[in-house]
Every structure is written in structure tokens, then in C-alpha cells.
Amino acid sequence: MDGQKPYTCATKNRWRVNNLEPLLQTLLHGLCTQPDGSLCVAYSGGPDSTALLHALAHLPEARKRGLRALHVDHGLNPDSAKWSAHCLAVCALLGVHCDVKCAYVDRSGGIGLEAAAREARYAVFIEQLHDGERLVLGHHQDDQVETVLLKLLRGAGPEGLGGMREQRVLGRGMLWRPLLGVPRDVLRDYVRAHALPYVDDPSNDDTRLARNHLRHRVLPQLKAYWPQAAASITHSASLSRTAADTLQHDWSAALENLRDDATNSLDVAGWLALPDALREPLLAHWLHAQGLPAPTTVQRHQIERQCTAQDGQLPCIRWPGAEVHVWKKRMWAMVPRKPSTWTDALPWQGKPLRLPDGGLLTLEPATTLPVALTIRCRQGGERIKPAGDRHTRDLRSLFQTGAIPPWQRDTLPLLYEDNVLIAVADRWLSERAETMFRQAGARPRWQSPLSNPLSGD
Numbered sequence: 001m002d003g004q005k006p007y008t009c010a011t012k013n014r015w016r017v018n019n020l021e022p023l024l025q026t027l028l029h030g031l032c033t034q035p036d037g038s039l040c041v042a043y044s045g046g047p048d049s050t051a052l053l054h055a056l057a058h059l060p061e062a063r064k065r066g067l068r069a070l071h072v073d074h075g076l077n078p079d080s081a082k083w084s085a086h087c088l089a090v091c092a093l094l095g096v097h098c099d100v101k102c103a104y105v106d107r108s109g110g111i112g113l114e115a116a117a118r119e120a121r122y123a124v125f126i127e128q129l130h131d132g133e134r135l136v137l138g139h140h141q142d143d144q145v146e147t148v149l150l151k152l153l154r155g156a157g158p159e160g161l162g163g164m165r166e167q168r169v170l171g172r173g174m175l176w177r178p179l180l181g182v183p184r185d186v187l188r189d190y191v192r193a194h195a196l197p198y199v200d201d202p203s204n205d206d207t208r209l210a211r212n213h214l215r216h217r218v219l220p221q222l223k224a225y226w227p228q229a230a231a232s233i234t235h236s237a238s239l240s241r242t243a244a245d246t247l248q249h250d251w252s253a254a255l256e257n258l259r260d261d262a263t264n265s266l267d268v269a270g271w272l273a274l275p276d277a278l279r280e281p282l283l284a285h286w287l288h289a290q291g292l293p294a295p296t297t298v299q300r301h302q303i304e305r306q307c308t309a310q311d312g313q314l315p316c317i318r319w320p321g322a323e324v325h326v327w328k329k330r331m332w333a334m335v336p337r338k339p340s341t342w343t344d345a346l347p348w349q350g351k352p353l354r355l356p357d358g359g360l361l362t363l364e365p366a367t368t369l370p371v372a373l374t375i376r377c378r379q380g381g382e383r384i385k386p387a388g389d390r391h392t393r394d395l396r397s398l399f400q401t402g403a404i405p406p407w408q409r410d411t412l413p414l415l416y417e418d419n420v421l422i423a424v425a426d427r428w429l430s431e432r433a434e435t436m437f438r439q440a441g442a443r444p445r446w447q448s449p450l451s452n453p454l455s456g457d
């Protein structure tokens with residue numbers, strides 16, 4: 001597998017030595033323009049990441065930074081353990097340390113096996129990446145062409161049509177795709193010329209999968225008529241990327257202005273006033289940052305219409321995995337939640353208590369209360385006299401003056417001592433509760449089951 005001369009930046013005018021140099025040349029150029037950081041090759045064992053790993057292993061510039069490989073075993077193919085063993089053996093021959101990690105592929109998410117495997121793989125990458133390390137992937141020009149066409153066929157905008165980014169932040173490090181400009185054939189030539197052994201994953205030939213259908217059926221026909229298809233599509237992608245990055249600059253600035261950090265809610269009037277080209281990606285990004293899926297165009301238009309609802313109305317727009325509420329001229333997003341009131345009275349003396357709706361009640365610092373309290377869910381009609389207040393108040397008016405969003409109101413646990421309401425979560429405490437917690441040297445702390453924290457007054 002060896003025999004490749006080391007090439008350095010200093011000798012770059014003497015690169016043209018043999019027919020293997022284009023790959024090394026690209027990588028060397030990439031390394032010279034990349035900020036420092038050790039390299040971790042995402043090594044599937046397939047031909048492309050094999051070429052990538054082998055070439056990097058022969059560049060002193062890569063070795064000097066620190067070079068290792070990471071193979072993820074999805075456990076989906078009966079031969080996957082053999083593939084892991086193959087990766088370890090190749091790395092041993094190259095003198096590159098290799099980590100093999102198993103990924104748990106969750107098939108229950110309804111996103112398809114390929115996407116679930118990808119999610120699981122990236123979760124491993126994120127977990128395994130060291131501080132400042134670069135995860136180097138073997139995606140090449142033909143992968144980029146397939147990605148862009150698939151996005152086009154799904155009706156994507158400039159961000160999707162920009163294809164895969166050459167680099168981006170990933171976990172504690174960066175993801176880097178140095179081969180996006182290199183055609184698949186160059187990599188396959190390299191593998192052949194060095195007689196590199198690689199894993200042949202049969203799922204790559206399954207033309208029932210959209211990407212494989214494109215690769216094996218559609219693209220050969222496109223290229224037969226338009227030989228420049230790959231170059232033209234990647235050129236369009238880079239134009240879209242530039243446009244998407246410019247838009248991103250603008251919608252990021254708009255998001256800063258429209259989002260309230262304390263509540264993570266959005267100012268709807270400001271959002272509606274944005275041009276379409278900013279409104280859509282801003283919403284998608286705001287949702288993704290909360291781990292929520294973006295709406296379809298039809299659902300987004302529904303949100304836009306509901307944003308102009310009268311005060312007092314409480315619009316809620318739902319789609320699989322997310323719901324958006326419009327309240328007090330702001331927009332709030334969360335995971336859809338069935339209204340869950342519980343009837344049991346739960347005893348509590350200070351130990352962390354997971355409530356039936358997923359909320360969490362604790363004492364900070366952890367300690368034990370002198371008496372056992374009872375925790376109940378709101379039923380309606382409850383009243384409390386908050387410390388320092390001259391009157392008892394019903395919870396409905398407390399919630400209104402405290403600006404507690406309506407969808408959060410039933411989640412606040414109520415703390416009772418001998419059937420007397422002494423605290424509403426950690427928010428309103430009676431004189432008796434204040435005294436009890438002061439004597440115990442701790443404060444109650446409640447974590448909402450919803451993704452958004454409670455709004456401030």
C-alpha cells in the first residue's frame with residue numbers, strides 16, 4: 001500500500017511526479033489553508049474514505065498535526081464486525097490509530113433507515129471529536145452533485161441548493177470535507193493504483209434508495225447528454241451557497257433583534273415584516289436550535305396568517321414534532337404535549353421528584369424538609385397569599401399578572417402543607433413557605449416539562 005513519496009508545502013512546485021498527485025495536491029493545499037487542529041478521518045472502510053486516509057497518512061503535514069481514524073459500526077449489516085476489523089487492520093498497516101465505535105440506530109423515528117443511520121453516526125462523531133479536532137470526511141464532487149439534485153427534487157431553497165458545506169462547526173471541533181471538488185473517478189483511480197483494499201457495502205447498489213437511483217440510473221444519462229453536468233451543478237451550488245451565506249448574515253442579525261433570550265420567544269410583528277427570503281430561514285433556524293423540525297411552506301403560511309390573530313385568541317399551529325403558539329404578540333415553539341393533569345397527591349420532603357408530566361421538583365441545595373408536603377396538580381379555583389401580599393389571590397389572576405403563558409399554567413406544581421396551598425412551584429411562596437425554606441436553608445426549584453423557560457414578569 002505504500003511507495004508514495006512525502007510531499008511538503010515547500011516542494012509544491014515539484015508535485016507533478018506521477019498520476020497520483022491530484023488527490024495529494026488537493027489535500028496538501030487544503031491543509032496549508034486550514035487553521036491548526038489535529039485530524040480525525042471518518043473512515044467507513046469504503047473506497048473514498050480509504051483513499052482519503054491513505055493520502056493523508058502519506059502527507060507529513062497531516063502527520064505533524066496529529067492523525068487518527070474513527071470508524072462507526074452501525075450494526076446494520078451482518079458483516080459489520082468484519083468491516084470494523086478491516087478498518088483496524090488497514091489503520092495498523094498505515095500506522096494510524098483507529099477507534100471503532102458502535103452507533104445505536106433508532107428505527108422508531110419514522111425518518112427512514114439511511115437517515116436514522118446518519119443521525120446515529122453524527123451523534124458518535126459529535127461525542128468522539130476532541131477539542132479543536134477536524135473530522136475529515138470523504139465526500140467528493142459526485143456526492144455533492146447527488147446531494148444538490150436530491151435537495152432540488154425536494155424543493156429546497158438556497159441553503160439546501162448550496163449542498164454540503166466544506167466546513168462547519170461540529171461538537172467540540174470542526175467538520176471538514178476537503179474533497180468536494182474532486183471527482184469520484186480520481187479517488188477510484190487512486191485506490192486502484194495503490195491496490196488499496198476496501199469494504200464493498202451492498203446497500204450502495206440498492207437502486208430503491210433515492211440517492212442510489214440518482215447515482216446509477218439518472219446521472220449517467222444526464223452526463224451522457226451534458227458531459228459538463230457535474231461541474232455545472234457544483235458551480236450552481238457554490239453560487240447558492242454564497243447567496244445563502246449572505247442571507248444568513250441578514251437573518252441572523254434579524255433573529256438577534258426579534259428573539260427574547262429569557263423566554264426564547266419571537267416578536268411576530270418584526271418577523272412578519274421581514275422579506276420572504278429571510279422570514280423562512282429565520283423561522284427554520286429558530287426551530288432547529290430548539291431541536292424542533294421546520295414547518296412546510298403551507299404550515300408556515302398558516303403561522304403567518306395566525307400571527308395577526310386578535311388579542312385574546314390563542315392560535316396554536318401543529319405539525320409532526322413541533323407546535324407554535326402565538327400569544328401577546330410573540331411566537332413560542334415547543335414539542336407537542338398532551339395536556340397532562342394528574343390527580344394523585346404526591347408526598348415530597350425535598351428529594352428530587354419527577355412529576356407525572358415530566359417536570360422536576362428539587363431543593364437547592366439538596367436537603368430534607370422538617371415536614372412532608374403534598375404536591376398536586378392545578379384543578380382550578382386555588383388561591384394563595386404570597387409572602388408580602390395583603391390579599392389572597394386566585395391563581396388565574398396571579399398567572400395573568402405574572403405573564404405565565406396559558407399552555408404552561410397547568411404544569412406548575414402546587415405545594416400543600418396540611419391541605420393549605422403554601423407555594424406555586426418555585427414562583428409564588430406564602431409567608432409559611434418562606435419561613436420553612438429559610439429554616440431548611442434551601443429553595444424549591446422547579447424545572448418545566450416544556451422546552452421554554454417561564455417568561456419573566
Ligand SMILES: Nc1ncnc2c1ncn2[C@@H]1O[C@H](COP(=O)(O)OP(=O)(O)OP(=O)(O)O)[C@@H](O)[C@H]1O
Pocket residue numbers: 041042043044045046047048049050070071072073074121136137138139143201204
Ligand atoms: N460508518 C462510518 N464510519 C465512519 N465514517 C463514515 C461512515 N460512513 C460514512 N462515513 C464518512 O462519511 C463519508 C460519506 O459517507 P458515504 O455514506 O457517502 O460513504 P460510504 O459509501 O460509506 O464510503 P466512502 O465514502 O468511504 O466510499 C465517508 O467518506 C466517510 O468519511
